Amino acid sequence: MAKSKKSSTPINLSDPQYYLNRELSWLEFNGRVLHEACDDRTPLLERLKFLGIFNSNLDEFFMVRVAGLKQQVEAKVSLLTPDGRTPQQQLDDIRSTLIPHVKKEHQHFEEVLRPLLANHGIHILNYIDLNQKQRTHLDSYFEEQVFPVLTPLAVDPSHPFPFISNLSLNLAVVVKNPDTEEEFFARVKVPSVLPRFLPIPPELGDQNSEKPAHWTGVPLEQAIAHNLESLFPGMNIQEYHPFRITRDADLVLEEDEADDLLLAIEQELRKRRLGGSPVRLEIQSQTPDIVRSRLLQDLELTESDLYEVDGLLGLRDLMYFMSLPLPELKDPPRQSVVPIRLQRLREPSLDPDVLETDEGKDFFAVIREKDLLVHHPYQSFSETVVRFITHAAYDSNVLAIKMTLYRTSGDSPIVNALIAAAENGKQVSVLVELKARFDEENNIYWARRLERVGVHVVYGLVGLKTHSKTVMVVRREKDRIRRYVHIGTGNYNPKTARLYTDLGLFSCREELGADITDLFNFLTGYSLQKSYRELLVAPVNMRDRFLSLIHREIENVQNGFSGRIVAKMNSLVDPQIIATLYEASRAGVQIDLIIRGVCCLRPGLKDISENIRIISIVGRFLEHSRIYYFHNNTQEEIYIGSADWMRRNLDRRVEVITPVKDPDIAKDLQEIMGIMLADNRQAWELQADGTYIQRRPYDDSPEANSQKILMNMALRSTGVASNLID
The missing domain is CATH 3.30.870.10 (Endonuclease Chain A)
Known part of the structure; x- marks a missing residue:
């Protein structure tokens, strides 16, 4: 209890009324992302990007947070959050908060962004709006490129409801046998291996348009829907309705029981690819009740798991349009700079006869002068952090490199530098966090590559994720050993470093070096370290x-x-x-x-x-x-x-x-x-x-x-x- 300066009445600072709900606060954040898509001060294609981010964020929210709450409800967990809500109350509040957001995003895309895109020569058309030449082209494309990939799946007593993969876009199709008048239900998956939006050649565009078309096309699912006769020959197509599902995708690991953490995570990843229990069904609002009920029943979902939209499903795919070469519709190009202290550095050498006194400073000499702060993406990640690790890999005086790796890119120059360091005879130790959510597969790949060249790879501590961003380089200098460190706020990922704001500190102060040494001993060995000098x-x-x-x-x-x-x-x-x-x-x-x-x-x-x-x-x-x-x-x-x-x-x-x-x-x-x-x-x-x-x-x-x-x-x-x- 704490007493107020203005009142002698004790106040319980743990009272739920003083706390906001975590899930609802996250929805508020995603609402701010949606606002950027609706803000006319944001360049047009960037608005599509923010719509894509809004939807991608929601997908992950359902796969992890909503899935977790549903598990708690099923397990009859009654534990209250700090703000006093039960799991079921949170699910109810999430739905009531989210429905207006979903309505707003689709209404804004259909009524505002689509017309604006058309005004700028980007025509996302519906199939029924195509002229005859465009339809002929698209039907030919369907026969050649799409039809061979499709697999219609019947649903009847001899064909149980098929497994619907996570985040997949599908068509629920009702067909009728013209001889017996009997109706059947089928599912057609919209293949993710094909582009979501199919372009139509510019020469087939609307010749009456006053402005040149930069891009014209239709959503893939509409091209499939208007060619369903090819999939169900002899049957009458009664109706079709797009739907999309989201599944529980969080990993469940019993680390204490896993003899091989790498193998255990690989097995869990295989389960994730299939997906856990469904947690959300998205359909178009005009979907008839009979199809809606059929999907809910077969997916074992309830009305509270159903989200209706007016327009296209899966708007995360709008990120596709960021690839269009239209800089006038995007943010001004970003230019990262190299800090003045790191300009005109001398390149490292594996030749031990190259002396420190030779012309030009190396990266380590810059850090010895004084600590260095870097701020990404305003300052280049590649020319600072990546260069530091690469410099160490090819410096004859470097003895060892130690690093924690939480997330990195698929073509990681940092991991390549660590591999080069090991091949150059350095002792390299890397803690690869295999439990970094949605990056597990990437990290397993790099862990195996590192191990193949002799890097000491550690997978972290039981029960703990290693989220720290640290590198230590151990270097022999004259008659002493010096430790150089980088401590950051962000992942060692050159791709996200262009999109995330992060900081990094380079230093060779003895206290930090000693602390980072103790940290790595804690991570890789047996240590009960309880105190640190500075960290x-x-x-x-x-x-x-x-x-x-x-x-x-x-x-x-x-x-x-x-x-x-x-x-x-x-x-x-x-x-x-x-x-x-x-x-x-x-x-x-x-x-x-x-x-x-x-x-x-x-x-x-x-x-x-x-x-x-x-x-x-x-x-x-x-x-x-x-x-x-x-x-x-x-x-x-x-x-x-x-x-x-x-x-x-x-x-x-x-x-x-x-x-x-x-x-x-x-x-x-x-x-x-x-x-x-x-x-x-x-x-x-x-x-x-x-x-x-x-x-x-x-x-x-x-x-x-x-x-x-x-x-x-x-x-x-x-x-x-x-x-x-x-």
């Missing part, structure tokens, strides 16, 4: 350290000094952290939080959180970096790392947060957060009731888009001012 490591000391940092701000205010906390993260869910932030607010600590996604803290509550302000920034790049600032009575401390304030990050994952000791870097990080707190274009303010209000410039004040500002700052920092983004 905050979950699940060892991170929770306690964060709580003590918040309590220190409280004590400073109680002693008559000022107290301030600024934190940026992806999600704030942990009840203990939230309750402690409430205590800090009640004591008078000023708190600003930048939380992209889920936030369970209610700001602005009288006597509880009046001193807490929360914004979310949703823009061109996915905000992914984590920064934590504590005023500490003018002795400011600032941290970056891999962990959010969530139970899973603090208790069930291996995470690393590092203090930033270099005063110049600390100022840079404060400037980054200050720019974000001043954003009036992509920022949304969280209200006490859990809703968000998007900021707008006041009167004639200029627009402040934090991502655009940071992009231009990076360009100016290297003298590339000619390509500034307007």
Whole structure:
């Protein structure tokens, strides 16, 4: 219990009324993604991209979060969430919240975006709108390219309802035998191996159109639907109706019982490809009751699992149109820069006779001068992080490389560099997290490739995911051994590094090197390490350290000094952290939080959180970096790392947060957060009731888009001012 400064009445800070629901908060975040698709300030093709992201996000939400809640209901779990909801109440609230979102997205696509696309020469047509030449072309394409791939499946007493794969688009078809007048039900899967949208040659376009057509075509399922006679010869096609299902796709692993974790995960992945129990059925609203009931019955779903849409199903496939060469309908090209300190570096050499004194600095000499902060995607990931690891792989003085790998790309240059390092005689140890959700298969592939060249591959700790982003390079220099480290906020994935905002710190400070050494010993061997010199490591000391940092701000205010906390993260869910932030607010600590996604803290509550302000920034790049600032009575401390304030990050994952000791870097990080707190274009303010209000410039004040500002700052920092983004 904590006592308010304004009232002697004790307040229970664990009371459910002070917490927002995690699932509903996530739906609010996805609603902000949908807003970007509806915002006419967003370039047209980018709006399609955001619609695709909105739908892709929803698919994963159902596959994991909704599936988990349904399992809890089936198991009769009665445990309440911190906000006081049962699993069934959450499912009910998810549905009531989501139905307006789904209606809005489809209505906006059909009534706004489709006409706008047509005005710009992108014609997503319905089959019935095609002219005769276009139909003839499409029917020929169907016969040659589509028909051989299709497999109609009958459903009757001798043909049970077929297995419908996860996220597949299908046609429910009703056919009639003209001789017996008997009707039959069949299913045709729309093959995912073919393009979802079939283009029609420009020369077959509408000759009466005043504007040139950049792309004209129809959805694949419509081409199939209007050629069903080929699949059911001699039968009369009565009707057809598209439908799509979502299945439980979360892995269930009993690690304690798995003799071989790699094999166990491969077996679970095979199950995922088929999919678990259905959790959602999507159909078009005009689907007749008899077909709707048939699908629900055969899939063992209820009306509460049914989502009706007006228009196309599976709008995640709209990402296809981002490949069109129409830059005027997209965001201005992104240009990553190379930090000045890393320009004109000397290339590494495997020749031990190449001396440090030779002309030009190497990467390690730059880090020895002082710590280096990199900010992606504004600064190049390939020319910083990838180059650091590649540099180490080909440096004759490097003895060992150790790394944690949570997610990486399919053609990973980092893994290729680690393979080269092993082939060059370095000792390479990599912790590959096989349980990184939806990246398990990719990680298994890389783990096997690494093992084949002699890399020491570790698969993590039982019961814990290793989510930390750390690299350590051990190097012989004259008469000593020096350790160089990179500690980041994001995955070692060059592809997502172009889309996510993340930070990385390069350092060779002894304390960090010693801590990272202890961390890898904890990960790869038997260690009961309980303390670290500087690092905050979950699940060892991170929770306690964060709580003590918040309590220190409280004590400073109680002693008559000022107290301030600024934190940026992806999600704030942990009840203990939230309750402690409430205590800090009640004591008078000023708190600003930048939380992209889920936030369970209610700001602005009288006597509880009046001193807490929360914004979310949703823009061109996915905000992914984590920064934590504590005023500490003018002795400011600032941290970056891999962990959010969530139970899973603090208790069930291996995470690393590092203090930033270099005063110049600390100022840079404060400037980054200050720019974000001043954003009036992509920022949304969280209200006490859990809703968000998007900021707008006041009167004639200029627009402040934090991502655009940071992009231009990076360009100016290297003298590339000619390509500034307007």
